[in-house]
Amino acid sequence: MRKNIVAGNWKMNLNFEEGVSLFSEIVNMVKDEVIGKQEVIVCSPFIHLNTISKLADTANNVSIGAQNIHQAESGAYTGEISASQAKSVGAEYVILGHSERRAYFGETDAILAEKVDAALKNSLFPIFCIGETKDERESGRFFDVIKSQLEKGVFHLDAEHFGKLILAYEPVWAIGTGLTASPEQAQEVHAFIRQVLADKYGADVAENTTILYGGSCNPSNAATLFSQKDIDGGLIGGASLKSRDFLEIVKTFNS
Numbered sequence: 551m552r553k554n555i556v557a558g559n560w561k562m563n564l565n566f567e568e569g570v571s572l573f574s575e576i577v578n579m580v581k582d583e584v585i586g587k588q589e590v591i592v593c594s595p596f597i598h599l600n601t602i603s604k605l606a607d608t609a610n611n612v613s614i615g616a617q618n619i620h621q622a623e624s625g626a627y628t629g630e631i632s633a634s635q636a637k638s639v640g641a642e643y644v645i646l647g648h649s650e651r652r653a654y655f656g657e658t659d660a661i662l663a664e665k666v667d668a669a670l671k672n673s674l675f676p677i678f679c680i681g682e683t684k685d686e687r688e689s690g691r692f693f694d695v696i697k698s699q700l701e702k703g704v705f706h707l708d709a710e711h712f713g714k715l716i717l718a719y720e721p722v723w724a725i726g727t728g729l730t731a732s733p734e735q736a737q738e739v740h741a742f743i744r745q746v747l748a749d750k751y752g753a754d755v756a757e758n759t760t761i762l763y764g765g766s767c768n769p770s771n772a773a774t775l776f777s778q779k780d781i782d783g784g785l786i787g788g789a790s791l792k793s794r795d796f797l798e799i800v801k802t803f804n805s
Protein backbone atom coordinates (compact mmCIF):
# COMPACT_ATOMS: atom_id res chain seq x y z
CA MET A 551 0.00 0.00 0.00
CA ARG A 552 1.16 3.49 -0.87
CA LYS A 553 2.22 5.32 2.28
CA ASN A 554 3.14 8.83 3.28
CA ILE A 555 6.75 8.74 4.40
CA VAL A 556 9.27 11.33 5.45
CA ALA A 557 12.75 9.88 5.51
CA GLY A 558 15.88 11.64 6.71
CA ASN A 559 19.27 10.99 5.13
CA TRP A 560 21.89 12.21 7.56
CA LYS A 561 24.67 11.44 5.05
CA MET A 562 28.16 11.59 6.67
CA ASN A 563 27.15 13.97 9.45
CA LEU A 564 26.96 13.84 13.26
CA ASN A 565 29.26 12.06 15.65
CA PHE A 566 27.86 9.23 17.77
CA GLU A 567 26.61 11.40 20.62
CA GLU A 568 25.09 14.03 18.34
CA GLY A 569 23.27 11.41 16.30
CA VAL A 570 21.78 9.62 19.30
CA SER A 571 20.68 12.92 20.75
CA LEU A 572 19.05 14.07 17.47
CA PHE A 573 17.28 10.75 17.07
CA SER A 574 15.93 10.89 20.63
CA GLU A 575 14.60 14.37 19.98
CA ILE A 576 12.91 13.22 16.79
CA VAL A 577 11.27 10.24 18.53
CA ASN A 578 9.95 12.46 21.34
CA MET A 579 8.68 15.13 18.98
CA VAL A 580 6.92 12.58 16.79
CA LYS A 581 5.25 11.09 19.88
CA ASP A 582 4.08 14.51 21.05
CA GLU A 583 3.20 16.21 17.78
CA VAL A 584 2.40 13.76 15.01
CA ILE A 585 -1.25 12.92 14.71
CA GLY A 586 -1.35 11.32 11.28
CA LYS A 587 -0.38 7.93 9.95
CA GLN A 588 2.75 9.15 8.20
CA GLU A 589 5.88 7.12 8.65
CA VAL A 590 9.24 8.49 9.68
CA ILE A 591 12.49 6.81 8.71
CA VAL A 592 15.91 8.03 9.80
CA CYS A 593 18.84 6.77 7.72
CA SER A 594 21.89 7.33 9.86
CA PRO A 595 25.55 6.47 9.42
CA PHE A 596 26.29 2.86 10.45
CA ILE A 597 27.85 3.95 13.75
CA HIS A 598 24.48 5.05 15.15
CA LEU A 599 22.31 2.17 14.06
CA ASN A 600 22.75 -0.25 16.92
CA THR A 601 21.97 2.37 19.56
CA ILE A 602 19.18 4.23 17.83
CA SER A 603 17.42 1.00 16.85
CA LYS A 604 16.73 0.55 20.55
CA LEU A 605 15.16 4.01 20.71
CA ALA A 606 13.07 3.59 17.56
CA ASP A 607 9.36 3.78 18.18
CA THR A 608 7.38 1.39 16.03
CA ALA A 609 4.14 2.30 17.80
CA ASN A 610 4.54 5.81 16.40
CA ASN A 611 5.93 4.70 13.04
CA VAL A 612 9.52 5.78 13.57
CA SER A 613 12.08 3.39 12.18
CA ILE A 614 15.64 3.43 10.96
CA GLY A 615 17.67 2.64 7.90
CA ALA A 616 21.20 2.46 6.59
CA GLN A 617 22.61 4.58 3.76
CA ASN A 618 24.43 1.83 1.89
CA ILE A 619 25.31 -1.86 1.94
CA HIS A 620 27.77 -3.97 0.01
CA GLN A 621 26.27 -6.41 -2.46
CA ALA A 622 28.14 -9.47 -1.16
CA GLU A 623 26.89 -11.47 1.79
CA SER A 624 30.29 -11.49 3.55
CA GLY A 625 33.97 -11.77 2.74
CA ALA A 626 37.17 -9.88 2.05
CA TYR A 627 35.76 -6.40 1.40
CA THR A 628 37.69 -4.24 3.84
CA GLY A 629 35.66 -1.37 5.17
CA GLU A 630 32.32 -2.53 3.79
CA ILE A 631 29.10 -3.53 5.56
CA SER A 632 26.76 -6.25 4.30
CA ALA A 633 22.98 -6.26 4.27
CA SER A 634 22.84 -8.91 6.99
CA GLN A 635 25.23 -6.87 9.16
CA ALA A 636 23.10 -3.73 8.76
CA LYS A 637 20.00 -5.77 9.52
CA SER A 638 21.66 -7.27 12.61
CA VAL A 639 21.98 -3.82 14.20
CA GLY A 640 18.37 -2.92 13.56
CA ALA A 641 18.21 -1.31 10.12
CA GLU A 642 14.90 -1.89 8.42
CA TYR A 643 15.54 0.18 5.31
CA VAL A 644 18.54 1.01 3.17
CA ILE A 645 19.06 3.87 0.73
CA LEU A 646 20.38 2.53 -2.58
CA GLY A 647 21.25 4.34 -5.79
CA HIS A 648 21.78 7.70 -4.16
CA SER A 649 23.38 10.05 -6.70
CA GLU A 650 26.31 10.67 -4.34
CA ARG A 651 27.10 6.95 -4.35
CA ARG A 652 26.62 6.74 -8.11
CA ALA A 653 28.87 9.77 -8.71
CA TYR A 654 31.60 9.47 -6.06
CA PHE A 655 31.78 5.72 -5.47
CA GLY A 656 31.28 4.40 -8.98
CA GLU A 657 28.05 2.58 -8.24
CA THR A 658 26.72 1.44 -11.60
CA ASP A 659 23.22 0.28 -12.40
CA ALA A 660 24.51 -3.30 -12.42
CA ILE A 661 26.05 -3.00 -8.95
CA LEU A 662 22.87 -1.38 -7.68
CA ALA A 663 20.78 -4.24 -9.01
CA GLU A 664 22.94 -6.62 -6.95
CA LYS A 665 22.63 -4.40 -3.89
CA VAL A 666 18.85 -4.37 -4.25
CA ASP A 667 18.86 -8.17 -4.33
CA ALA A 668 21.16 -8.38 -1.29
CA ALA A 669 18.90 -6.01 0.65
CA LEU A 670 15.70 -7.88 -0.17
CA LYS A 671 17.28 -11.24 0.60
CA ASN A 672 18.00 -9.91 4.09
CA SER A 673 14.59 -8.31 4.57
CA LEU A 674 15.89 -4.77 4.28
CA PHE A 675 13.54 -2.52 2.34
CA PRO A 676 15.40 -0.47 -0.31
CA ILE A 677 14.73 3.23 -0.72
CA PHE A 678 15.86 3.32 -4.33
CA CYS A 679 16.96 6.72 -5.67
CA ILE A 680 16.77 7.88 -9.26
CA GLY A 681 17.24 11.29 -10.80
CA GLU A 682 18.88 13.30 -13.51
CA THR A 683 21.87 15.66 -13.49
CA LYS A 684 21.65 19.32 -14.46
CA ASP A 685 22.90 18.55 -17.99
CA GLU A 686 20.40 15.76 -18.41
CA ARG A 687 17.60 18.07 -17.32
CA GLU A 688 18.68 20.91 -19.56
CA SER A 689 19.12 18.71 -22.61
CA GLY A 690 15.64 17.24 -22.04
CA ARG A 691 16.96 13.69 -21.63
CA PHE A 692 15.72 13.31 -18.08
CA PHE A 693 12.79 11.00 -18.77
CA ASP A 694 15.07 8.56 -20.60
CA VAL A 695 17.66 8.69 -17.81
CA ILE A 696 15.10 7.97 -15.12
CA LYS A 697 13.49 5.16 -17.08
CA SER A 698 16.86 3.57 -17.73
CA GLN A 699 17.83 3.77 -14.02
CA LEU A 700 14.63 1.91 -13.18
CA GLU A 701 15.03 -0.66 -15.95
CA LYS A 702 18.63 -1.47 -15.08
CA GLY A 703 18.45 -1.13 -11.30
CA VAL A 704 15.14 -2.68 -10.26
CA PHE A 705 13.11 -4.04 -13.17
CA HIS A 706 14.72 -7.47 -12.85
CA LEU A 707 12.47 -7.91 -9.79
CA ASP A 708 9.15 -9.64 -10.02
CA ALA A 709 6.10 -7.67 -8.90
CA GLU A 710 6.11 -9.19 -5.42
CA HIS A 711 9.69 -8.15 -4.71
CA PHE A 712 9.29 -4.80 -6.45
CA GLY A 713 6.38 -4.14 -4.08
CA LYS A 714 8.84 -3.98 -1.17
CA LEU A 715 10.63 -0.95 -2.61
CA ILE A 716 10.22 2.72 -1.89
CA LEU A 717 11.36 4.96 -4.74
CA ALA A 718 12.85 8.42 -4.34
CA TYR A 719 13.08 10.92 -7.17
CA GLU A 720 16.08 13.09 -6.42
CA PRO A 721 17.05 15.49 -9.19
CA VAL A 722 20.82 15.75 -8.74
CA TRP A 723 20.77 19.49 -9.51
CA ALA A 724 18.47 20.03 -6.52
CA ILE A 725 20.49 18.08 -3.94
CA GLY A 726 22.18 20.26 -1.36
CA THR A 727 21.99 23.23 -3.72
CA GLY A 728 19.01 25.07 -2.29
CA LEU A 729 17.45 24.71 -5.75
CA THR A 730 14.23 22.73 -5.54
CA ALA A 731 12.29 21.23 -8.40
CA SER A 732 9.08 23.21 -8.69
CA PRO A 733 6.01 21.24 -7.55
CA GLU A 734 5.01 21.00 -11.24
CA GLN A 735 8.42 19.72 -12.32
CA ALA A 736 8.47 17.16 -9.51
CA GLN A 737 4.89 16.05 -10.14
CA GLU A 738 5.62 15.66 -13.85
CA VAL A 739 8.46 13.24 -13.11
CA HIS A 740 6.57 11.36 -10.39
CA ALA A 741 3.64 10.86 -12.75
CA PHE A 742 6.07 9.67 -15.42
CA ILE A 743 7.64 7.18 -12.99
CA ARG A 744 4.21 5.84 -12.07
CA GLN A 745 3.41 5.39 -15.76
CA VAL A 746 6.66 3.50 -16.32
CA LEU A 747 5.78 1.27 -13.36
CA ALA A 748 2.26 0.73 -14.71
CA ASP A 749 3.67 -0.33 -18.09
CA LYS A 750 6.02 -2.79 -16.42
CA TYR A 751 4.04 -4.13 -13.46
CA GLY A 752 0.46 -3.01 -14.04
CA ALA A 753 -1.70 -0.22 -12.65
CA ASP A 754 -2.13 -1.72 -9.17
CA VAL A 755 1.59 -1.94 -8.45
CA ALA A 756 2.10 1.58 -9.83
CA GLU A 757 -0.69 2.97 -7.64
CA ASN A 758 0.67 1.23 -4.55
CA THR A 759 4.30 2.31 -4.91
CA THR A 760 5.46 5.05 -2.56
CA ILE A 761 7.48 7.67 -4.45
CA LEU A 762 9.33 10.26 -2.39
CA TYR A 763 10.77 13.56 -3.58
CA GLY A 764 14.27 14.58 -2.49
CA GLY A 765 16.33 17.68 -3.19
CA SER A 766 16.42 20.75 -0.96
CA CYS A 767 13.10 19.88 0.60
CA ASN A 768 12.50 22.08 3.64
CA PRO A 769 9.69 23.21 5.99
CA SER A 770 8.69 26.00 3.58
CA ASN A 771 8.34 23.97 0.41
CA ALA A 772 7.32 20.53 1.74
CA ALA A 773 3.57 21.19 1.86
CA THR A 774 3.31 22.29 -1.77
CA LEU A 775 5.50 19.46 -2.97
CA PHE A 776 3.73 16.78 -0.94
CA SER A 777 0.28 18.00 -2.01
CA GLN A 778 1.05 16.91 -5.58
CA LYS A 779 -0.94 13.87 -6.61
CA ASP A 780 1.99 11.52 -7.17
CA ILE A 781 4.35 12.72 -4.44
CA ASP A 782 4.03 10.59 -1.31
CA GLY A 783 6.58 12.26 0.91
CA GLY A 784 10.22 13.23 0.98
CA LEU A 785 13.79 12.07 1.37
CA ILE A 786 15.38 14.88 3.30
CA GLY A 787 19.09 15.69 3.53
CA GLY A 788 20.16 18.96 5.15
CA ALA A 789 16.84 19.70 6.85
CA SER A 790 16.85 16.27 8.54
CA LEU A 791 19.80 17.36 10.68
CA LYS A 792 17.67 19.83 12.65
CA SER A 793 14.93 18.17 14.68
CA ARG A 794 12.52 21.11 14.43
CA ASP A 795 12.88 21.47 10.65
CA PHE A 796 12.55 17.74 10.13
CA LEU A 797 9.45 17.57 12.34
CA GLU A 798 7.81 20.45 10.52
CA ILE A 799 8.28 18.50 7.29
CA VAL A 800 6.86 15.34 8.89
CA LYS A 801 3.89 17.32 10.20
CA THR A 802 2.97 18.37 6.67
CA PHE A 803 0.92 15.16 6.72
CA ASN A 804 -0.78 15.88 10.06
CA SER A 805 -3.91 17.38 8.62
Ligand code: 13P
Nearest residue numbers: 559725726765766787788
Ligand atom coordinates in the same frame (compact mmCIF):
# COMPACT_ATOMS: atom_id res chain seq x y z
P1 13P B 1 19.18 17.90 0.55
O1 13P B 1 17.82 17.82 1.20
O2 13P B 1 20.27 18.36 1.47
O3 13P B 1 19.13 18.61 -0.75
O4 13P B 1 19.58 16.37 0.21
C1 13P B 1 18.67 15.58 -0.45
C2 13P B 1 19.19 14.19 -0.45
O5 13P B 1 20.18 13.89 -1.08
C3 13P B 1 18.48 13.19 0.36
O6 13P B 1 18.92 11.90 0.07
